[in-house]
Amino acid sequence: EVQLVESGGGLVQPGGSLRLSCAASGFTFSNYAMSWVRQAPGKGLEWVSAISGGGDTPYYGDSVKGRITISRDNSKNTLYLQMNSLRAEDTAVYYCAKVAVPIVYGRFDYWGQGTLVTVSS
Amino acid sequence: DFQMTQSPSSLSASVGDRVTITCRASQGISNYLAWYQQKPGKGPKLLIYAASTLQSGVPSRFSGSGSGTDFTLTISSLQPEDVATYYCQKYNSAPRLFTFGPGTRVDIK
Numbered sequence: 001e002v003q004l005v006e007s008g009g010g011l012v013q014p015g016g017s018l019r020l021s022c023a024a025s026g027f028t029f030s031n032y033a034m035s036w037v038r039q040a041p042g043k044g045l046e047w048v049s050a051i052s053g054g055g056d057t058p059y060y061g062d063s064v065k066g067r068i069t070i071s072r073d074n075s076k077n078t079l080y081l082q083m084n085s086l087r088a089e090d091t092a093v094y095y096c097a098k099v100a101v102p103i104v105y106g107r108f109d110y111w112g113q114g115t116l117v118t119v120s121s
Numbered sequence: 122d123f124q125m126t127q128s129p130s131s132l133s134a135s136v137g138d139r140v141t142i143t144c145r146a147s148q149g150i151s152n153y154l155a156w157y158q159q160k161p162g163k164g165p166k167l168l169i170y171a172a173s174t175l176q177s178g179v180p181s182r183f184s185g186s187g188s189g190t191d192f193t194l195t196i197s198s199l200q201p202e203d204v205a206t207y208y209c210q211k212y213n214s215a216p217r218l219f220t221f222g223p224g225t226r227v228d229i230k
Contacts (some may be wrong), residue, residue, distance in 0.1 A: 048216065108155070
């Protein structure tokens, strides 16, 4: 059974940093691209970032480019999202999602339950 | 600027009704279109991909159609467990890697 478990969310002050993790199990992690999607309170889904299975090709959404770094450790079956210079508008539930194919351009066939990031003073 | 739109933004229907949600892309995306269902407090669930392919384990009352810029998600007979928000998503390489529609909230009348 595929499982994706996010962690690392919490309350952070504007301008601060946070690192999110997503522990994956139930599939060969290195064979699939992974992605982060966020959802602000009461709002829709916004794609944040994606990374290829090998970890050599990251992609970022326009709203986070330059402030966020996606990475993965295939030996630990874990996906990461390093977030810096956080703003109030980054407040959201952050979901980890598995891409259904090895390349980044694919649908998201499994999602985690999300971790809440709140940026506030 | 590339956009995905959905209509309606919300709907209320009776159990057993046929429900149709429309998604439109501002530029052609071939059939690189997925539909997701999200229930309150939960992560989204993939229903349909490649515009019309049913994800394994999804009830057959869900179906998708369309290509290019106009797409449709249909629930042939609405059930109480289908109360959720539904999102379309394009997932080809350009323009923009991934873009979600704004969502359609479905309730029971």
